[in-house]
Amino acid sequence: MSDPSPIRAVKGMNDVLPDAMPRWHRLEAAFRETARRYGYGEVRTPLVEPTPLFVRSIGEATDIVSKEMYTFVDKGDDMLTLRPEGTASAVRAYVEHSVNGQEPVSKWYYLGPMFRRERPARGRYRQFWQAGLECFGDPGPQIDAEMIEMVVTLLSSLGVQDIEVLVNSLGSRETRGRYRETLRAFLQPHEARLSEESKQRLITNPLRILDSKSPTDQEICAGAPSILDLLDEADKKHFDELTQTLTALGTKFRVEPKLVRGLDYYSRTLFEIQGKGGELGAQNALCGGGRYDGLVKELGGPDVPSIGFAMGLERILLALPNEANVRSLDAVVVVTEPSMNVKAAVLLKSLRDAGLTAEGDLRGQSMKSQLRRAEKLGARTVIILGPAEEARGVVQLKDMRARHQEDVTHAEVIAAVRTRLAMDAPIDGATR
């Protein structure tokens, strides 16, 4: 191999290096813990699925299916697709394992990468991480409210500020069909003034015109009929109870009749949480979800009502307050000369065997350099090995905070380090 030109990561797909990982871990742990507290268990499904799964569930005409999927032909002629979202796979697994026959209500969560071939931008990537929930078997509306409330609780516990919860109801599929025609009839007279994109949408999907960002489109839509006025009695009751429950739970929200979202399978409850911090730019949808009562049946399963949501982890991370990335080590082993390296390696093993976090730099650097590095790594103590001490059967134990050091015998080193650590421990006694 003589070509030195480096290979780069695929466009829109990113590495996360160890320094950035603590934020990810904190987010993932908070999500898992919250999900567990609300009764959700983790499900893991393949990253690759048969292409028809997404075409049938998300909808042929949607942007995701029509232009954003990574699809390829497997050896032979199977069409496979890298999952662009999580719900379809979860429903497939739910049906495939006949889970409905085992329990009336199933609450699942998932966490993993999704793939969409879009133009990358801040907060939008071709491989991105989503965490999501799916609840099968409960027609709501209390479970709908619970799910929304749970996300809000999660975000606020993470310190995400300035969010807004948008809620809407799409009603039944029939209602949606009727509304589509009503809206089209309303917009038709204004066609000439609509943006080019919206003229197209007037034919393909008039609902999408509602959330166009074109000022003229918005102006026209301001007077458009609301889908909430077309809901039938049952849908209306469902929506009213949802808003009542949210209010009772103390979750702030705004009813937004223009919220439509881009997946075909939604029915009744629809919601989105938007971040308002400047870090997010135009990618301000932190999470979105809704009810998909007909989907399980459409994918060959029983008629089970369901609701789910997903949040984009990269976006949450952008909205998360910055925190100092404090590193800490219990002990760093320093050698005065390379002849001590073997002894240092042995000492490091015994420190780690004792459950302590310990590091040593045995590349032959100067002591100044080794100590500077110990400082930078946040070492609480430094253990110095040198020939002079070795001759006396001791090591130097340095307390980095007190800037003080003393002789300690080999047998006492670990206990001495622990004593230093105990001095920092809170009164209620964090264990180590």
Add this chain to the structure above:
RNA sequence: GUGGCCGUAGCUCAGUUUGGUAGAGCACUGGAUUGUGGCUCCGGUUGUCGCGGGUUCGAGCCCCGUCGGUCACCCCA
């Protein structure tokens, strides 16, 4: 996918106007302190100036292309 802007050291950036020997701070490292960290001082290492082509005696700078990033649109998490 469409349009705008930006790519100079590991990081943050100056240098581009008027083409003429690639710079600073941070970081890393050696020393001042014959084996001791946070401050200070002195020294040192690191660049295919994103990549390719063109114009020119000469290109980091001008032109074209391309890749990457970013902003808006589109859409979405």
